[in-house]
Amino acid sequence: MQRTGRRTAVLAALTTAVLCAAPAVAAAAPPPSTIDVSATTVRAGDTLTVTEQLTNPTDFTVTGAKAALYVKEKPIADVLDLVSCTGAIAPCAPYLSSFRGGVGDLGAGESRTVTWTLHLKDDVEPGQFTLQHQFAGDNYAFDVEDGPVVTIAAPAKADVKIALTGTPHAGLVARVDYVITVSNTGPASATGVRVTANPGTARTITAATGCTRSGATLTCAIGTLAPGATATAKFTSEGGFFAWGAFTATAQRTASAPADPNVANDSASKKCSAYTGLFVQC
Secondary structure, three states, rough: OOHHHHHHHHHHHHHHHHHOOOOOOOOOOOEEEEEEEEEEEEEOOEEEEEEEEEEOOOOOOEEEEEEEEEEOOOHHOOOOOEEEEEEOOOEEEOOEEEEEEEEEEEOOOEEEEEEEEEEEEOOOOOOEEEEEEEEOOOOOOOEEEEEEEEEEEEOEEEEEEEEEEEEEEEOOOOOOEEEEEEEEEEEEEEEEEEEEEEOOOOEEEEEEEEOEEOOOEEEEEEEEEEEEEEEEEEEEEEOOOOOOOOOOOOOEEEEOOOOOOHHHHOOEEEEEEEEEEOOOOO
16 A cells, blocks of 8 residues: 555656646747728628738738738728728828728737728629738748638618509688508618609699609608518699690609618509599599
């Protein structure tokens, strides 16, 4: 028993001595450049932010250090517009197939950060591209590194649908009350929705709700519609006591964003007939 105990103590002492004598593992040197992208799924016309950090892992000063940004598949200026950058000591600018921003001399272990604001070109096609980054200097340049793959999604669409109903009223002036129903069937939200309406030949607009009048034309500013949302606007027209014959009121989507994929439902009409002001049928 005593021998076994002595052996265990000796082994423990040897293990401790080996561990204490083992050399410390050196910390990994930081990469010379890294990037962080605000979004990796974008659409044509979007703005994205890229934050690029430079760190000098060498034991010497890199003179004229610059943050460089590329697109792997083609020149970056074919895909992105340079809006602005911060952290550079001079304006960032295109350079050959890259964008570059100078940060001055960078001593051993020092870091600098450049933040790029970029605009995805309006006519860029859906697909993917790879952002690349580099720490480049006048006396030394590190390798170009792949960053994230950015997906260009298909343009968002919002289908705005127009409907028009008319309710005639007995009286002396061939009055008809109309309701314009504007719906967004999606898939995206619709903004800046605007509709124009016309009461038809020989008709006078006498009242309107949600629209403004300019002569015989109504402009209805609907605004923003979430997917599945509906809004209404109303107007009334009269033809007078001697009104006679058919007339057709119309409503038409004239503006909305993003693109409307279905123009077939962008307008609606309602035909009515007057038989003097006393009787109107729709």
